[in-house]
Amino acid sequence: xxxxxxxxxxxxxxxxxxxxxxxxTTASSEAAxEAASSEAAxSEAAxSEAASSETASESTDAxxxxxxxxxxxxxxxxxxxxxxxxxxxxxxxxxxxxxCDKLGMTFEAKPIDWDAKDMELxxxxxxxxxxxxxxxDERLENYxxxxxxxxxxxxxxxxxxxxxxxxxxxxxxxxxxQKDSSGLEALMADEICASIQDGxxxxxxxxxxxxxxxxxxxxxxxxxDSIVADYYITANQKDMxxxxxxxxxxxxxxxxxxxxxxxLEAVENALSELAAEGTVAEISQKWFGRDDAIITx
Numbered sequence: 001x002x003x004x005x006x007x008x009x010x011x012x013x014x015x016x017x018x019x020x021x022x023x024x025t026t027a028s029s030e031a032a033x034e035a036a037s038s039e040a041a042x043s044e045a046a047x048s049e050a051a052s053s054e055t056a057s058e059s060t061d062a063x064x065x066x067x068x069x070x071x072x073x074x075x076x077x078x079x080x081x082x083x084x085x086x087x088x089x090x091x092x093x094x095x096x097x098x099x100c101d102k103l104g105m106t107f108e109a110k111p112i113d114w115d116a117k118d119m120e121l122x123x124x125x126x127x128x129x130x131x132x133x134x135x136x137d138e139r140l141e142n143y144x145x146x147x148x149x150x151x152x153x154x155x156x157x158x159x160x161x162x163x164x165x166x167x168x169x170x171x172x173x174x175x176x177x178q179k180d181s182s183g184l185e186a187l188m189a190d191e192i193c194a195s196i197q198d199g200x201x202x203x204x205x206x207x208x209x210x211x212x213x214x215x216x217x218x219x220x221x222x223x224x225d226s227i228v229a230d231y232y233i234t235a236n237q238k239d240m241x242x243x244x245x246x247x248x249x250x251x252x253x254x255x256x257x258x259x260x261x262x263x264l265e266a267v268e269n270a271l272s273e274l275a276a277e278g279t280v281a282e283i284s285q286k287w288f289g290r291d292d293a294i295i296t297x
Contacts, residue, residue, distance in 0.1 A: 063262035063263060063266075064103060064104075064105060064262070064263060064266055065105060065127055065263070066105065066106060067105065067106045067107075067108055067127075068096065068099075068100050068103075068105040068106065068107050068108065068127050068128075069108045069110050069125070069126045069127040069128075070092070070093070070096050070107070070108065070109050070110065070126065070127065070128060070129075070130045070131075071110050071112045071117060071120050071121065071125075071126030071127075071128065071129050071130075071131070072088070072092065072109060072110070072111060072112065072129070072130065072131035073111070073112070073113075073114040073131055073178075073206055074088055074109075074111035075206035075207065075208040075209070076090075076131055076132055076206070076207065076208075076228060077090065077208075077228060077231050077232055077235065078090050078091050078227070078228070078231040078235075078287045078288075079091050079092045079131055079132035079227070079228070079252075080092045080093055080109070080130075080131045080132070081208075082111075088109040088111070090287075091150075091283060091284075091287045091288075091294070092130045092131055092132065093109060094283045094286070094287075095130075095149075095271070095274075095280070095283060095294075096109075096130055098270075098274050098279050098283070099267055099270040099271060099274070102270045102273060102274065103266055103267075103270055110125070110126055112125075112126065113205065114178060114179060114180055114181065114205070114206070115179040115180035115205075117129050117180075117255075118142070121143070121255065121256075121257050122257065124257070127256075127263070128254055128255060128256045128257075128263075128267075129143075129254070129255040130254045130255075132150075132152070132225060132227065132228065132252050133252060133253055133254065133255050134152070134181075134182035134250045134251070134252060134253075135148060135250065135251050135252070135253040136182065136185070136250075139253075139255060142258065143255035143256060143257070143258060144255070144256040144257065144258055144259065144260050144261055144264045145253045145254070145255055145256075146253045146254035146255075146256075146264060146267065146268055147253065147268060147295075147297065148251035148252060148253055148295055149251075149252055149253065149254070149271070149294055149295050150227070150251065150252040150293065150294055150295060151249070151250075151251055151252075151295070152225050152226055152227050152249075152250050152251065152252055153225075153226040153246045153247075153248065153249050153250070154182060154183050154186040154187075154223055154224065154225065154226070154246060154247040154248040154249075154250065155223070155224065155225075155226045155229055155242045155243065155246050155247065156170070156221050156222070156223055156242065156243040156245065156246075156247065157211070157214065157221065157222045157223075157224060157229050157233075157240055157241070157242055157243075158214075158220065158221045158222075158240065158241060158243065159214065159215070159239060159240055159241075160239045160240060160241050161239075162220065162221070164220060164221055164243070165243065166243065166245055167190070167192050167243070167245045167247070168192065170192050170195070170196050170220075170221055171192065171195035171196065172195065172196070172197055173196055173197055173220035173221060174196070174197045174202055174218070174219040174220045174221075175187060175193075175196045175197070175201055175202065175219065175220065175221045175222070175223065176201060176202040176203070176204055176210045176213070176214070176219040176221070176222045176223070177201045177202075177203060177204070177210075177222065177223045177224065178203070178204055178205070178206060178207050178210065178224065179203045179204065179205060181207075181224075182225075182248070182250060183207075183222075183223040183224045183225065183247070184201060184203065184223070186223060186247040186248040187201050187223040187247065188201065190247060201223070202219050207222070207224050207225075207228055207232075208232070210222050210224070211232060211238070211240070214240070215238065215239075215240075223247055226242065226246070229242055230242070231287075254267065268297075271296075271297070272296075272297050275296035275297065280294050280296050281294075281296075
């Protein structure tokens with residue numbers, strides 16, 4: 001009887017032990033698919049994130065043109081002008097070339113009629129207007145304008161032997177400015193404009209031609225950018241001077257087609273990197289004899 005009881009107890013304990021092991025196996029079996037499912041989900045999420053990142057990168061790259069066409073008045077020294085070898089050079093040209101090198105774009109400088117610049121940009125014939133372009137309220141509305149990168153004044157230029165010594169002396173005189181320029185805008189907005197000869201400025205296609213006519217006596221004064229006037233008079237040793245009285249203070253920016261924010265941001269970021277690397281200071285030193293003429297960020 002004792003043997004039988006012992007035998008039965010042994011069978012019972014074995015059954016309980018077997019049941020315990022079986023329960024553990026079932027739990028492990030159920031947990032394994034859950035773990036595998038979690039790992040698969042994590043892997044899928046990582047792959048999705050990587051794909052999204054790659055797509056975003058491709059989208060950013062696609063937003064940049066292969067060829068960066070800079071529209072300019074090629075008679076606007078030192079910002080952009082044609083040298084004796086018929087090559088277009090200048091401050092803006094050097095800056096734009098450095099930006100293109102950094103962004104992997106091919107650079108092209110395209111001379112345009114300054115008074116047709118809006119049409120050239122709107123029709124996509126040029127990528128941007130980068131040529132001592134003054135930031136104005138109208139341009140902020142019509143373009144995507146970059147942050148300022150240079151400061152400038154609209155000044156009055158006369159011959160050294162002229163009896164014009166102040167803005168008031170422009171009354172009755174032939175006063176010139178470039179067509180569709182901020183110099184023309186500043187002159188026409190000033191009260192002196194009504195007093196100049198014929199009550200209207202003499203307009204020129206470019207400032208180099210206007211300065212030539214000033215020297216020949218075909219006009220008495222020119223309202224123009226101080227940066228251009230200073231460079232032209234010094235480089236060509238002209239018998240000209242700037243009046244102390246200025247017409248307007250302003251800043252230069254880069255104009256892009258409305259809505260072209262991706263390219264604008266890419267160019268600004270590239271300029272910031274070039275400033276940090278010292279390239280902007282080198283360009284400033286090259287053209288102005290000092291390393292801080294160009295605003296950096």
